[in-house]
Amino acid sequence: MEDAHVCEPNLSDSHDTALYGVFDGHCGAEVARYVGRHISSVLKKDPRFESSGKDPKEIGQCIRRTFHKLDEIFEDYDTCGEEIETLKNGAGKDKKESSQEDEETDKADVETRRLALQNSVTSDLESAKRKGGLSQQEAMQLMLKMMCLEKLTPKNKSAEHDDDDDDEDEDGDDEVSVTTPLPKVQAGCTSVVVAIRNGYVITANAGDSRAVLSRAGKAVALSWDHKPQSEIESSRIKNAGGFVSENGRVNGNLNLSRSIGDLKYKVDKSLKREEQIITAEPDIHIEKLDTEKDEFLILACDGIWDVLTRQEAVDEVRKRILADRKAKLSDICSDILKNVCLAETTQGSMGKGCDNMTLMVVRLNGFGL
Numbered sequence: 001m002e003d004a005h006v007c008e009p010n011l012s013d014s015h016d017t018a019l020y021g022v023f024d025g026h027c028g029a030e031v032a033r034y035v036g037r038h039i040s041s042v043l044k045k046d047p048r049f050e051s052s053g054k055d056p057k058e059i060g061q062c063i064r065r066t067f068h069k070l071d072e073i074f075e076d077y078d079t080c081g082e083e084i085e086t087l088k089n090g091a092g093k094d095k096k097e098s099s100q101e102d103e104e105t106d107k108a109d110v111e112t113r114r115l116a117l118q119n120s121v122t123s124d125l126e127s128a129k130r131k132g133g134l135s136q137q138e139a140m141q142l143m144l145k146m147m148c149l150e151k152l153t154p155k156n157k158s159a160e161h162d163d164d165d166d167d168e169d170e171d172g173d174d175e176v177s178v179t180t181p182l183p184k185v186q187a188g189c190t191s192v193v194v195a196i197r198n199g200y201v202i203t204a205n206a207g208d209s210r211a212v213l214s215r216a217g218k219a220v221a222l223s224w225d226h227k228p229q230s231e232i233e234s235s236r237i238k239n240a241g242g243f244v245s246e247n248g249r250v251n252g253n254l255n256l257s258r259s260i261g262d263l264k265y266k267v268d269k270s271l272k273r274e275e276q277i278i279t280a281e282p283d284i285h286i287e288k289l290d291t292e293k294d295e296f297l298i299l300a301c302d303g304i305w306d307v308l309t310r311q312e313a314v315d316e317v318r319k320r321i322l323a324d325r326k327a328k329l330s331d332i333c334s335d336i337l338k339n340v341c342l343a344e345t346t347q348g349s350m351g352k353g354c355d356n357m358t359l360m361v362v363r364l365n366g367f368g369l
Helices: 030-044 056-075 077-089 095-131 136-152 157-161 163-179 231-239 310-323 329-341
Strands: 003-008 017-026 188-197 200-206 210-215 218-221 283-288 294-300 359-363
Touching: 003 030, 017 030, 017 294, 017 359, 030 056, 030 077, 030 188, 056 077, 056 188, 056 200, 056 283, 095 136, 188 210, 188 294, 200 210, 210 310, 218 310, 294 310, 310 329, 329 359
Parallel strands: none
Antiparallel strands: 003 017, 017 188, 188 200, 200 283, 210 218, 210 294, 294 359
């Protein structure tokens, strides 16, 4: 399980502020877990958090700075490294057990990405042959794809015994490690956060987790997915030196374009944080609460949204609240996960209902009580 969450109904002593969030981890759970633990304290340390008063736009900017501040913390491994290593292994698991589980989970996904990238490279080469060449930008994109493909392709076993080849590979690796050292924190997480203050819902989102408001039973979107194929995201990725593969993955790997962590996509010091291949820059949405019509909020990771639309999710939650007004929201969430979202079998599911799933429901205005 690589997801985490935050639930702080009383975040501030001087303001009536609540904070809720869902963080969907990938390439490991440690970043999501760290964010879930620390996002509240980092937000409260923002110099404008307490002084922003009733201005929802300023709260949104506080959360925005918090997303980037968490990236800064991950860049300073001396500060967070010990806790990251603890979170990486997970409660009750030793390092060997955790590594074995990660290897089994990732193996099929790596092969899928490798094949998709290989097909993309082949397609580009065939296109270049038909056109009689490539533009400079196309050539750079193709070169980057081939470098990524090489990293995903297992080395030829016969080459492993060739001393000359081994020395050449080691020299190449050393050169890369000196010029572009990989960050020590490799994992990342999507982040959707909702703050409630002074009658406003302020939503910050980076990635493909979502927040939804039920307004008199109608789903109101509070966030929108960040996918590499979109024009805005694709343009930023390419301008930063990355590419989007034909199967919609950044540099052939990630199928989302904004996240906290994923520092290996944020190494170009000549670019601002919001201009990197992958950025933690959130979209901020502000919604004025309607005390008569607004019923509850739903925050969930993409495992839920692969199965349910926003309206379907609202319908599932709403009918359970109204059917049993004494039901706990946690029990309602469990029931939806178990009986609606989870696939009975992985066969023929196309991945739907098989992903990690986190579902949070926040009651508003005493709805259903």
